[in-house]
Amino acid sequence: MKITLDIWRQKSRNEKGRFVRYELEEVSPEMSFLEMLDLLNTNLIKRGEDPVAFDHDCREGICGTCGMYVNGHPHGPVKSITTCHLSMREFKDGDTITVEPFRARSFPVIKDLVIDRMSLEHIQVAGGFISVKTGSAPEANTIPVPKKNADEAFDAASCIGCGACVAACKNASAMLFLSAKVSQMALLPHGKPEAKQRAREMVAAMDDMGFGRCSNTGACEAKCPKNIKITNIARLNREYYKAY
Amino acid sequence: MSKVLYSSISQKFIMALAGLFLITFLPVHLGINLLLLNSDPEPFNRAAKFMSDFPVIKIMEIVLFAAIMIHIIYGILLQIQNWIARPVRYKKSNRSETAPFSRFMIWTGGIIFIFLIIHFFNFYFIKLGLVEGDPYNFYDVAWQLFTNPLINIIYWVSFILLGFHLYHAFHSAFQTIGLNHRIWTPLIKGVAFIYAVIIPAGFSLIPLYIWIVSS
Numbered sequence: 502m503k504i505t506l507d508i509w510r511q512k513s514r515n516e517k518g519r520f521v522r523y524e525l526e527e528v529s530p531e532m533s534f535l536e537m538l539d540l541l542n543t544n545l546i547k548r549g550e551d552p553v554a555f556d557h558d559c560r561e562g563i564c565g566t567c568g569m570y571v572n573g574h575p576h577g578p579v580k581s582i583t584t585c586h587l588s589m590r591e592f593k594d595g596d597t598i599t600v601e602p603f604r605a606r607s608f609p610v611i612k613d614l615v616i617d618r619m620s621l622e623h624i625q626v627a628g629g630f631i632s633v634k635t636g637s638a639p640e641a642n643t644i645p646v647p648k649k650n651a652d653e654a655f656d657a658a659s660c661i662g663c664g665a666c667v668a669a670c671k672n673a674s675a676m677l678f679l680s681a682k683v684s685q686m687a688l689l690p691h692g693k694p695e696a697k698q699r700a701r702e703m704v705a706a707m708d709d710m711g712f713g714r715c716s717n718t719g720a721c722e723a724k725c726p727k728n729i730k731i732t733n734i735a736r737l738n739r740e741y742y743k744a745y
Numbered sequence: 746m747s748k749v750l751y752s753s754i755s756q757k758f759i760m761a762l763a764g765l766f767l768i769t770f771l772p773v774h775l776g777i778n779l780l781l782l783n784s785d786p787e788p789f790n791r792a793a794k795f796m797s798d799f800p801v802i803k804i805m806e807i808v809l810f811a812a813i814m815i816h817i818i819y820g821i822l823l824q825i826q827n828w829i830a831r832p833v834r835y836k837k838s839n840r841s842e843t844a845p846f847s848r849f850m851i852w853t854g855g856i857i858f859i860f861l862i863i864h865f866f867n868f869y870f871i872k873l874g875l876v877e878g879d880p881y882n883f884y885d886v887a888w889q890l891f892t893n894p895l896i897n898i899i900y901w902v903s904f905i906l907l908g909f910h911l912y913h914a915f916h917s918a919f920q921t922i923g924l925n926h927r928i929w930t931p932l933i934k935g936v937a938f939i940y941a942v943i944i945p946a947g948f949s950l951i952p953l954y955i956w957i958v959s960s
Contacts, residue, residue: 507836509836520836570835572837572839573835573837573838573839574839599836599837601836604831604835605831606830606832607830671827671831671848672827672830672831673830674827674830701748701749704752704753704754708751708752708753711829712830713826713827713829713831714823714826714827714830715753716827716847716850716917717844717847717913717916717920717921718843718847718848719842719843719844719847720840720842720844723842731925732925732927732930734920734925735923735925736925737754738754738758738922738923742754742923
């Protein structure tokens with residue numbers, strides 16, 4: 502396959518970026534999207550050019566590192582997958598693919614497609630935990646948890662913090678991320694003692710980080726690689742109101 | 746405590762509550778307007794007089810204006826924060842997954858606000874004595890006004906955009922106040938759709954009827 506790439510290149514945080522076009526031949530449909538970028542970088546290095554910087558780690562769809570905006574979609578046009586799971590089979594010979602970093606004031610570009618997602622970390626640190634003694638795991642059946650709650654908490658906990666919700670949202674809002682982090686605790690007895698403090702502090706941290714405000718557009722849910730539901734956002738709102 | 750007043754969720758909560766209040770007002774307004782379809786001016790003029798003289802309604806009028814102002818101020822405030830949150834836009838963006846009417850809330854809202862000013866010049870300012878007209882015969886004022894095709898077009902376009910605004914606003918407000926339910930939310934969305942069609946259609950029917958009958 503022959504692919505044309507229109508990629509955002511930016512040398513550093515403070516320098517202006519621009520789109521650069523690259524022609525790439527010998528792309529195999531069996532390649533993953535990141536392998537295709539690896540091929541591009543190999544070619545660039547051979548030519549003595551600076552390779553395209555992009556985030557990646559596990560390449561198994563579980564770490565949430567590989568976020569990029571592919572042809573107008575966070576993680577590309579296929580639903581419920583991360584960029585690393587995106588296959589070149591999804592594209593046709595001769596296609597032009599636009600690759601951009603996730604855009605948000607809270608996600609400044611570090612280099613090329615690599616963004617700083619510490620803003621999500623700050624939200625998590627503000628209250629996304631329970632204060633209990635760790636050590637040997639207690640007997641699992643000591644605290645009964647209704648099956649429905651356990652399932653919903655598990656679904657919320659599957660958020661990998663990739664930031665696709667922020668990237669997809671027209672307002673660059675982090676409400677889906679925050680709602681998942683609050684919900685996974687709010688649904689379980691372990692999270693109850695610090696529920697109020699958690700809701701207050703995490704919402705305050707989100708606002709401080711400069712994310713946009715939720716307009717209930719549903720784009721985050723549609724683009725989340727882990728299918729986090731916006732019912733969590735309604736739960737977050739309830740948790741917040743209960744906290745005051 | 747001061748944090749709660751400025752937080753994003755609180756701002757949205759206040760805007761949603763003000764919006765829901767405005768949603769309850771519209772059917773009342775429409776109900777009275779439908780009396781304009783009666784060939785006898787008396788019932789409409791009596792209803793209009795009741796609405797301007799009855800003390801409880803007078804208090805509600807203040808609440809209504811407060812709700813409009815709060816809804817507008819918070820709407821603009823939230824929108825500015827949203828614009829600031831994404832300083833660099835995407836080169837290639839796909840918005841197909843974004844609920845269609847949610848994308849234009851600030852614009853439909855802005856046009857409704859302009860319409861509201863025109864509407865005030867047409868009716869409310871007559872009551873206040875700011876614009877010439879008979880404040881005791883709004884029936885004739887309306888029947889005279891809607892013989893003008895340009896005014897009719899302005900009203901119809903505004904009502905269509907009001908429908909777009911209402912559809913997203915109605916179900917979005919429930920989500921904002923924390924109500925999202927497996928069974929109820931689809932039902933609320935259905936009611937929102939019916940409401941967003943019936944209310945603007947009802948409002949549009951009146952100038953259309955007057956225009957047809959007069960011409």
